[in-house]
Amino acid sequence: MIERVAARAIYPERKFYLDYIARCGDASSFFTHPLDGCARALEARSRLDYPRETICDRLAAYNTRLTDSPAVLANIADLRVRSTFCVISGQQVGFLGGPIYTCYKIMTTIRLAASLQERLGVRVVPLFWLANEDHDFTEINHARLLKDDGEVGAIRFEWEERGRPIADLPLSDEIRSAYSAYFDALPPGPHHADTRDLFAPKQGEDYCTWHARLFTQFFSKQGLVIVEPSLLRTSGRTFFRVALERHTRIQERLEKTAAELREAGYSPPLDPAQAGGLYTFDATGRRVRVTDSLSHLPAVDEHPERYSPDAALRPLFADSLLPVLASVLGPGEIAYHAMLKPLYSLFNLPQPLLFPRLSYTIIDHAETDLISRFGTNIGEILDATFTAEEAMRSLAPPDLQERFAKAREAIIEDLAQLRSVVALLDPSLERSWEGTRAASLRAVDRLESRALRAASAKHGLSTGAFQRLRNAILPRGRPQERVFPLPYFINRHGPRFVERLLSAGELDNSSHCVVTWEDDD
Numbered sequence: 001m002i003e004r005v006a007a008r009a010i011y012p013e014r015k016f017y018l019d020y021i022a023r024c025g026d027a028s029s030f031f032t033h034p035l036d037g038c039a040r041a042l043e044a045r046s047r048l049d050y051p052r053e054t055i056c057d058r059l060a061a062y063n064t065r066l067t068d069s070p071a072v073l074a075n076i077a078d079l080r081v082r083s084t085f086c087v088i089s090g091q092q093v094g095f096l097g098g099p100i101y102t103c104y105k106i107m108t109t110i111r112l113a114a115s116l117q118e119r120l121g122v123r124v125v126p127l128f129w130l131a132n133e134d135h136d137f138t139e140i141n142h143a144r145l146l147k148d149d150g151e152v153g154a155i156r157f158e159w160e161e162r163g164r165p166i167a168d169l170p171l172s173d174e175i176r177s178a179y180s181a182y183f184d185a186l187p188p189g190p191h192h193a194d195t196r197d198l199f200a201p202k203q204g205e206d207y208c209t210w211h212a213r214l215f216t217q218f219f220s221k222q223g224l225v226i227v228e229p230s231l232l233r234t235s236g237r238t239f240f241r242v243a244l245e246r247h248t249r250i251q252e253r254l255e256k257t258a259a260e261l262r263e264a265g266y267s268p269p270l271d272p273a274q275a276g277g278l279y280t281f282d283a284t285g286r287r288v289r290v291t292d293s294l295s296h297l298p299a300v301d302e303h304p305e306r307y308s309p310d311a312a313l314r315p316l317f318a319d320s321l322l323p324v325l326a327s328v329l330g331p332g333e334i335a336y337h338a339m340l341k342p343l344y345s346l347f348n349l350p351q352p353l354l355f356p357r358l359s360y361t362i363i364d365h366a367e368t369d370l371i372s373r374f375g376t377n378i379g380e381i382l383d384a385t386f387t388a389e390e391a392m393r394s395l396a397p398p399d400l401q402e403r404f405a406k407a408r409e410a411i412i413e414d415l416a417q418l419r420s421v422v423a424l425l426d427p428s429l430e431r432s433w434e435g436t437r438a439a440s441l442r443a444v445d446r447l448e449s450r451a452l453r454a455a456s457a458k459h460g461l462s463t464g465a466f467q468r469l470r471n472a473i474l475p476r477g478r479p480q481e482r483v484f485p486l487p488y489f490i491n492r493h494g495p496r497f498v499e500r501l502l503s504a505g506e507l508d509n510s511s512h513c514v515v516t517w518e519d520d521d
Contacts, residue, residue, distance in 0.1 A: 001516040002505055009383040010359060010479050010512045016266045016338060017331035021356050021510035026264040030257070030338035032351040042120055042325055044350035045085065050323050051235050056080045058231040066213050069220035075125040076225055079323070083122055087113040088227070088318060089328035089357070090129025092136070093166050093211045095157070095175075096143040096182060096199060100489060101330060101357065101481040103498065106215065108357040109328045110222045111507050116325060124325060127225045128215060129318060132208040133279075133308045135287040137162040143182055143485045144475065150468030152475045152483065155182040163286040165308075167230065169207040176201065186491050195491040218486075218498045229308060232321050237304040239320045242347055243278055243313055244300060247293040250276040253342040254312070261338065269336040275312040276343065315340060316347055326353040358505060359512045361473060361480050362489060368516050370469050378514050381473050404448045411440050493517050 008018055019025035021035075028034050033041045060076045078084045089105040091098060109126045117124040134140075142156040157178040159169060169175075183196045198217070201210045212226050243250070254276050258268035270276075278290045280299075289310070290296055300307055309317040315337065318324060329337060337354055344351040361382065363371075371378055415437050422429040475483040490497045505513040 001518075003378060003514040003516070004509070005361075005379050005382060005512040005514055007359065007510055007512050009379055010361075011331050012383070014331040014335065016261075016335045017356070020334055027266075027338070029264075030261070030341055031354055032341060032344070033353045035353075035355070038116055038120060038326065038353050041350075041353040042085065042116075042122065045323060045325055045352060047350070048323070050321060052080050052082070052323075054235055055232065055321060059225060059227065062228055062231055063216070063226055066209075066216045066226060067220045069216070069223070071223035072216070072220050072225055075223040078123050078125060079225075081123070084125065085116075085122060085323045085325040086125050086127045086225075087116065087326045087328060087355075088127040088129060088322065088324050090131050090227075090318075092131045092134045092140050093208050094140045094143070094485070095155075095178065096485040096487050097211065097214060098140065098143075098485060099482050100484060100486050101359075103218070103486050104360060104481060105328050105330065105357045106219055106224060107498075107502050108355070108507070110219065110224060110502065111358075112326060112328060112355055115507055125223060125225060126219075127227050127322065127324075128219075129227045129229070130208065130212050130215075131229070131314075132167040133165045133229045133287070135163055135165050137166070140166060143178075143487075144483050145182065145186055145488050146468070146472055146475065146484070147185065148187060150464060150471055152471050153185060155185060161285075164284075165287050167208055167228075168285065171201050171205050171207050171210055175207060182487070186488070189491065191491055191494045194495050195487050198490065198495065199487050222502070227318075227322070230305065232317070233305045233308065235304075235321055236307070236317060237301060239309075239317055239347070240278060240300045240304055240307050241297065243276075243309065244290070244293040244297055246346060247277060249346060250313075250343060253346060254339055257339045257342055266335075266338070268339060269332065270312055270339050272339075275310060275339075277310050277313070279308050279310060280306050311336065312340065312343070316343055316349060319344075319349055319352060320347065324352045326355050328355050328357050330357055356510050358507070359479075359481060359510075360501070360504070361512065361514045362493070362501075362517055363473060363514065364492070364517050364519075367469060367472060370465065374466060374469075378473070381470060382479075382512075382514075384474065384477065401448075404444060407444055408441060411444065412437070415440070494519070 019027035089109040091102040113124040113126040142154045144154045147153040157174045254272035261268045282288045
């Protein structure tokens with residue numbers, strides 16, 4: 001069963017994203033194409049020439065090491081043909097796949113590619129950009145789960161070489177220990193052993209290859225092609241030169257767009273003084289930002305493989321070398337892509353269509369039943385308007401709160417009559433009077449709290465049960481999809497979780513899907 005919840009309940013702080021998917025305000029004006037502009041995007045992107053043969057040779061060699069899937073290899077072969085296009089998404093290489101929204105991106109990419117292929121009558125294949133050039137180690141070194149006590153826990157690992165790109169991260173003993181610790185901490189159940197085996201690293205893999213294989217393992221039937229950035233860098237010499245030569249103009253355009261966003265009522269997500277440049281490597285192999293752009297021109301000509309784009313230029317870099325018809329993005333990414341339209345014209349590139357990823361919360365029938373028994377609904381839990389205290393109050397006898405309220409009023413009234421009396425006897429007693437009043441009201445509060453817990457216990461419920469329910473749905477106060485990784489869900493719902501979720505919800509509906517999971521027969 002699927003219930004729709006407004007995206008505003010899940011991402012209330014994402015004003016630009018909400019306006020974009022609702023097609024209101026000025027959000028769409030910051031992109032070349034509106035959400036329904038796929039035909040115009042195809043026309044514009046068809047005019048470019050891409051180094052298809054060179055890129056596809058590298059893609060074929062890389063993906064063959066990950067899988068022997070005929071669908072993947074067929075898609076790479078089709079990319080060699082000028083009339084074939086792609087839909088692309090990407091993400092940092094988070095531990096155990098990172099939060100599950102990465103998989104939701106991939107699912108959206110696969111479905112959008114199939115939809116555009118049918119609508120436009122051209123071949124469209126799905127690609128996933130494995131962002132292993134990133135060096136923000138604390139973003140990828142952990143995975144979270146719901147522990148037996150109902151609290152959200154995390155398993156982490158460390159790396160002495162943090163600061164280097166994640167592509168350099170080996171599959172160390174510490175990472176293997178973190179993998180084991182995560183599955184040891186997952187609640188046992190019928191799918192536990194299968195889930196552990198599905199995610200097990202293999203001998204000879206490094207960290208990124210392990211994760212690339214995992215994504216291929218779950219999506220190879222749909223022909224997902226993995227793009228590892230280093231495969232493209234040697235073909236990026238021209239792009240890198242333009243980025244260095246026009247660095248000042250890039251920053252000027254970013255600054256102008258930031259001002260336009262502010263004028264339209266949106267907060268610019270990128271700092272124009274920092275964004276829009278390249279990275280290279282220092283003597284220790286750590287990734288460092290290029291500061292003196294023109295001085296790097298000779299090196300970029302000789303060794304383009306030593307350079308990579310930052311977050312602002314990464315989409316343009318991919319779009320300059322791959323026949324991207326549409327990009328699938330999350331809420332934050334859509335906001336920062338809003339600053340990039342002027343850069344596309346600076347690089348003489350047509351901007352592709354930008355499509356929001358699908359969004360899910362997964363619950364089971366036991367959780368649905370608990371939501372009902374607590375007298376609330378999934379929407380109130382997701383937007384955090386229904387608290388544990390309110391849950392307890394909803395289970396109490398109707399007149400209980402009224403009686404406690406009257407008891408408080410009586411205490412306040414009775415003690416008020418003593419205030420002037422004790423003050424006349426000894427002015428210093430007024431402070432004692434205030435303490436007595438506060439202590440009396442606190443005692444009533446404690447008694448009411450215990451009464452509410454007793455009332456909920458009669459229903460077989462508790463504050464702990466509510467907190468566990470809330471943590472399963474809104475862990476750490478954040479959308480479930482931004483916290484728990486794929487193995488958490490497969491452990492709960494079985495190995496066919498990905499396959500079954502692939503068709504859930506309408507592709508063109510940007511509201512949030514709450515899926516009540518039906519167990520396999």
